């Protein structure tokens with residue numbers, strides 16, 4: 001059954017009671033039916049990703065680490081008895097916040113995924129593994145980093161009925177991948193693509209270190225991300241301008257870098273003139289071991 005929580009129109013919240021002002025002849029209960037579809041779509045704003053026939057089956061949260069402007073994503077199958085969950089791109093500084101949320105929501109964390117070896121912050125994967133026994137770290141095989149599960153093109157990571165497909169998207173780093181929710185009537189629609197630093201909203205990851213290549217990034221975005229349905233939601237690992245989400249269709253039309261031809265794109269990337277991330281010398285070695293070395297046994 002669908003649940004009516006709150007409907008956000010522009011910046012105001014409208015309760016069923018207030019909707020009666022627009023539809024004076026209707027009872028609040030009948031307005032629930034009238035607003036069934038908009039409520040489902042707007043459920044993103046409540047952090048709940050639902051499908052018309054599977055409202056409340058999956059949970060989705062976008063979380064921010066402010067210092068590095070990194071987004072961490074929490075996904076769970078809350079219809080499963082154990083409420084299995086995964087985190088994408090957790091940050092060491094916000095692990096305790098993320099675990100408190102997971103605890104509050106009654107979820108069981110199974111996987112901690114990285115889209116790539118980050119250069120600007122230390123992943124939370126290692127801390128999560130030491131704080132929650134049984135959590136498995138995940139990164140691409142192509143990254144050459146250490147993790148419990150090394151994924152390749154086409155692999156699937158399941159939590160309950162929900163799963164993420166692995167799409168290789170090298171270019172920002174050699175091992176970058178995009179995780180895309182599976183396609184199916186029982187799965188979130190529109191699909192969600194977690195693009196890491198490959199595709200940012202109205203931008204893309206830099207390509208000047210860690211095996212980066214602007215030619216590779218251009219190919220990755222066009223072949224692996226822009227080939228997804230236009231309505232696919234784009235959730236990047238960073239945003240520096242306050243954006244939170246975009247779509248494939250929107251980026252295909254408005255991305256100021258990826259809408260250009262390949263030669264123009266390469267020239268843009270060669271002239272970004274960005275300074276190196278402040279933490280690169282600490283972050284890259286730590287992240288090659290998923291953020292934390294195995295616990296060192298203490299001497300007796």
Ligand SMILES: N[C@@H](CCC(=O)N[C@@H](CSS)C(=O)NCC(=O)O)C(=O)O
Pocket residue numbers: 068118119120197203204205206207238240272274275276277278279
């Ligand atoms: N100033 C930040 C690093 C900013 C930066 O270089 N961001 C990367 C992703 S994290 S390696 C990037 O690809 N940016 C692309 C862009 O166009 O901004 C710091 O010192 O950490």
